[in-house]
Amino acid sequence: MVEVKVGGLLPDPKNPGSHILLLKIPGVTRYLPIWIGPAEASSINMALRNQVFERPLTHDLLQHVIHGLGAVVARVVITTIEDSTFFARIFLERDQEILSIDARPSDSIALAVRVKCPIYLTQALLESQQDHLIEIQEAPPPESAAAEAEPEGAVHDSLEELMRQVERGEAGAGEEPADEDDEDDEDDEKED
Numbered sequence: 001m002v003e004v005k006v007g008g009l010l011p012d013p014k015n016p017g018s019h020i021l022l023l024k025i026p027g028v029t030r031y032l033p034i035w036i037g038p039a040e041a042s043s044i045n046m047a048l049r050n051q052v053f054e055r056p057l058t059h060d061l062l063q064h065v066i067h068g069l070g071a072v073v074a075r076v077v078i079t080t081i082e083d084s085t086f087f088a089r090i091f092l093e094r095d096q097e098i099l100s101i102d103a104r105p106s107d108s109i110a111l112a113v114r115v116k117c118p119i120y121l122t123q124a125l126l127e128s129q130q131d132h133l134i135e136i137q138e139a140p141p142p143e144s145a146a147a148e149a150e151p152e153g154a155v156h157d158s159l160e161e162l163m164r165q166v167e168r169g170e171a172g173a174g175e176e177p178a179d180e181d182d183e184d185d186e187d188d189e190k191e192d
Contacts, residue, residue: 001077001120006048006113007031007136009041021106022134023078023121030133032121034078034086040106047113059110070094076108077120081128 007024012035019041022031036044043059046052056064066073071094078088088108092099112119 001122002026002126003118003120004032005119006044006109009045009048021109022136023119025126025133029137030135032126032129033132033134034105036106040104040110043110044106044113047110059107059114062107062111063114066092071099073111073115073117074098075118075120076103076112077122078105078108078125079122080125 002025004023004025007022008031010020010022012018012020015035017038018035019038021034021036021041021044023034024031039058043057046057047059053060063073071092074091074093076088076090078086080087086105088103088105090101090103090108090111092101109119
């Protein structure tokens with residue numbers, strides 16, 4: 001397995017309401033893009049910015065339930081892709097027991113960034129997606145203390161360039177984006 005980090009979130013200009021979650025591949029300037037829904041993107045973004053809503057949101061509730069049951073989230077793993085849909089598993093530990101729960105990648109990552117557990121891709125998934133990885137040039141390390149604030153801006157510029165590539169249809173291999181299964185998002189929105 002390969003540990004990845006959340007590298008950013010971008011709105012998808014071709015699909016209003018969709019967002020592109022970028023997972024940073026270690027040791028290279030490449031990212032795996034996963035298209036996710038707006039609710040999950042907002043939830044991940046809030047957790048990354050350490051923002052707290054006055055009442056628990058769905059992923060906060062999930063975190064509280066897991067903790068209340070005496071378990072911890074050990075890791076999340078994005079396992080496979082089938083028919084352009086990504087699949088993931090959440091691994092919980094309680095006492096000497098390990099539980100594996102099927103989940104969407106966006107929900108898994110929204111939980112992972114809250115509990116600060118590792119996020120992994122299987123090696124087979126990473127190999128199958130090599131043609132879909134997106135290259136983003138990263139800024140060199142700062143040379144002085146005054147330049148320490150610049151890398152974030154440089155990464156932002158790289159993400160802006162990626163957004164322009166997506167708009168032009170140049171991101172990845174130029175094929176349709178691989179989505180995760182968001183079929184029940186419409187049902188969720190109707191229930192809210």
